[in-house]
Amino acid sequence: MNAETPFGAAAREQLDRFPLYRWWRRSIVGSIDHEHVMEKIIAESGWSPRYAFMTMMSAGIAVLGLLLSSPAVVIGAMLISPLMSPILGLGFSLALFDFAEMRRALIALAIGSGVAVMFTAIIVLLSPLQAPTPEIIARTRPNLFDLAVALFAALAGTFAIIRGRGDTVVGVAIATALMPPLAVVGYGLATWNLAVLGGAFALFVTNFVTIALSATIMARIYGFGHHLSSQQSWTQTVLLLLVFIVMAIPLGVSLRRIATEAVIVSQVRSSLNEQFDSRARVTQLDVNFDKTPIAIRSVVITPRDTVQQAGKVEAALRQRLKRLLTLQLDQVVLDPGARAFDAQKEELRQAGDAATAETALVSTISRALALAAGTSPEQVLVDRDHRRASVAAAVLPGADLATYRTLEQRAATDARGWTIALTPPQLALPEIGFADNSDELDEAGLAATEISIWAAQRWNLPALAVPGLPDTLTDKPLLAERRARRIADLVTKAGLRPTSAPAEGQRFRLAAPTTR
Incomplete structure (x- = not known):
């Protein structure tokens, strides 16, 4: 530790006159x-x-x-x-x-x-x-x-x-x-x-x-x-304050953005409720802050006599939020009969709750799939009607086609009933191996074939070229031809068309067919 300076000793003598300081030195520091x-x-x-x-x-x-x-x-x-x-x-x-x-x-x-x-x-x-x-x-x-x-x-x-x-x-x-x-x-x-x-x-x-x-x-x-010394203590205090301030500013901005988004969603819902009759109900509300202007999509259940013009509602929202925005408003119109109305409203309320949960699920799927593909959520294509989400993956260093297929399978596991399609970059298809002196695919060869077929489907290829596959059948096919036919059968079973390609010795690697 540094020796105390005369100035520091004098300052401490002044502090000793305060009971609170003496208590702190005796009860806190001294213990x-x-x-x-x-x-x-x-x-x-x-x-x-x-x-x-x-x-x-x-x-x-x-x-x-x-x-x-x-x-x-x-x-x-x-x-x-x-x-x-x-x-x-x-x-x-x-x-x-x-x-x-x-x-x-x-x-x-x-x-x-x-x-x-x-x-x-x-x-x-x-x-x-x-x-x-x-x-x-x-x-x-x-x-x-x-x-x-x-x-x-x-x-x-x-x-x-x-x-x-x-x-x-x-x-x-x-x-x-x-x-x-x-x-x-x-x-x-x-x-x-x-x-x-x-x-x-x-x-x-x-x-x-x-x-x-x-x-x-x-x-x-x-x-x-x-x-x-007093100088060291003040230096220490100033540095601590500066570091906390420097860290707090960007983190505060991030938190403020999250809070602002929550406030905007609340204001949008409140404004929609004000625009419609008290019998109407906002069943779905999705606000996309990543788009410019802000994109809002809402579903409102309303009686026929309180239907609103979408343009009027959008103008009211702009005036309320003081922001540029676009509104997609879907109005579910109910007949005004009392019992019929209540029954229809309850039925659509349940449907609306399911739609809200579906919106949250879509957002989660988009974010997870984007992270898996190394892209942004805006690049994920979502088809709600067919419950399908797809994205073109970025090039990940060291990743092969098997890696991309594993990423897709994991994303599909968390998607609960959705079809997930992750399109990999144009990489070389894996080499396919067979058991020694056999036309039976070994475990690694079968996996390589499945990966090749999967990649071709993601690339929208109608066919795959199979090395050594003859244009016509022969009565006594050689080992290489039998192996090629075994792979061709798997390609056909997957819904693709096998085409012939020049053989490369005993090596088998599927490829996109060349135009003749």
Whole structure:
């Protein structure tokens, strides 16, 4: 620690005149064994083989929980994450202006974070499940509330370690906000999904910095660094405020946007209710903020005598919101008979509730499919009538056709009755293998054939060229011809037309047919 300056000593003598300050020094600072706390923090804040192993295990559990969309598994990773140790070391070193400990903690944190990201990326690359899940999506859009979560977690965790209340509280309070977003960074790196990677990294940095600086604040409250000079204390305070302000501004903007969208939806619903009779009911409301101008779609159940002109309702909405917008208004007109009206209204109310749930499902499908394909939700084509969603996937480094097919299958699993079509980039079809001296496809060969047929269907190819397939049947076909016919039968069964192509020795690889 730095020696106290004469000016600092004089200032402290002035403060000693205040009863509250004397109480704080006696009851708060005096009750803490500062040396014991610092020995414990320093002992656990550096790099060690145990730290590396525990970080990898925590990261592995976290990424598997995210891929399985299992909150229970993700919580397991939170409980054993060791990242809080170097972060606490960094926070206390900032409070003490201990640059040696600060450098030691930063090195441990950087190495641990890098190991966690690389380990989770390897797991994702080896996993057949690579589609983004709700657990992954939830960690890609940080806002001011995430900063508040990290702040409260850090304050609770630092209090626990200073007061000796148990390591479990520290692990739960601090690790909760770190390992899952770090695992999502590894997922984004493995799938080369920059939107996921960037959002999760922003969340990790927000949480890590907030936790470290909150630990610094708690350390100063409990008397760590009270021998620092007045200049050092003011420098520390100003830097803390600046960092929190710099982080809070973009996160506040994100939170404000979310809140503004919620207010606009409420205003739109209120305005629609005002435009129609009290017997009418807004059963479906979908506001698309990604379009310019804002696109609004609504379904209103109304008696025949209160039907409104869509243009008039749209003009009223523009005047109410003071924004440019487009309105697609569908009015379900009911006959005015009392009992008939009530029965029809109740029937359509139930249908409207189902439509609202369907709209939410469509939004979820679009977002998940866009993340799987590495594109934006606006590029997903949704056919509500036929319950079909399709998207053209971007080129993902290291991904082959099997990867894209797995992404599509995972997205279809979460789509509940929808047909999902993910069109892969134009990549080479896989090579098809057979059992030795046999015309029977081995397991890998059958999988390669299925992938080739799937890719051809997604590319809208009417036919596939089969190497070695003769134009006419022969009485005693050779092995290569029998193999070609076996593949051709599978192509025909899938609804495609097999065409002949020059053979390439004993190798079989389907291709788009060439024009003769």
